[in-house]
């Protein structure tokens with residue numbers, strides 16, 4: 001089964017109810033988020049390699065009601081469902097995590113398909129080098145010898161990966177501390193769509209960003225590649241200007 005691009009809520013309801021025992025993979029994305037561009041290719045490959053799984057692709061901006069139903073506040077976002085039960089939720093552009101979840105909950109593909117899929121999946125994974133969350137590869141030492149310049153370059157890319165980028169501990173659905181929870185709530189309240197990076201997955205980014213932004217703590221919020229501040233500063237900025245986010249997004 002290839003991937004179905006959802007056009008309406010009705011179509012979504014019909015498809016998700018048609019065969020409850022089938023594994024359904026929801027892929028939330030937006031046209032503007034750079035990490036989604038990479039994941040689009042990965043998802044296409046995975047849909048071909050896992051014909052028994054129903055892949056539904058959902059534009060989170062266009063289909064806000066479905067996104068709200070699943071409390072999707074950042075993209076890319078994945079949800080695996082079977083028998084109307086959420087088996088797994090994943091956020092961020094880490095193809096490896098998604099592939100592992102599919103292997104865990106999906107039906108095993110035939111040997112032939114397995115060979116094909118692992119080849120193309122690793123190609124798709126390689127393509128993800130410059131996007132957020134991929135750098136969790138540093139956990140396995142992939143960035144061990146990263147020079148100061150290379151880190152600086154990577155931070156520049158990360159801070160501009162989406163118009164609004166939040167550097168946080170954990171993910172928007174599972175913020176790992178109260179400061180993060182508050183800032184995520186503020187962003188939701190103002191209906192700001194944002195990309196995020198989990199700094200707990202990459203210590204080089206965690207430490208490097210403190211120097212890069214000249215700011216010692218997290219959360220850190222970037223708009224159009226410009227550092228805006230941590231939680232307290234964002235609260236102050238909003239008190240001074242209720243349209244702070246709109247204005248920051250307009251400024252180039």
Ligand SMILES: N[C@@H](CCC(=O)N[C@@H](CS)C(=O)NCC(=O)O)C(=O)O
Pocket residue numbers: 177179206216217218219230231232233
């Ligand atoms: N008042 C700060 C609170 C942020 C804060 O104190 N964060 C700490 C604890 S989450 C931090 O990031 N420490 C540095 C680290 O964990 O690397 C703000 O406005 O953002």
Ligand code: FES
Pocket residue numbers: 169176177178179
């Ligand atoms: S992780 Fe402890 S206060 Fe944020």
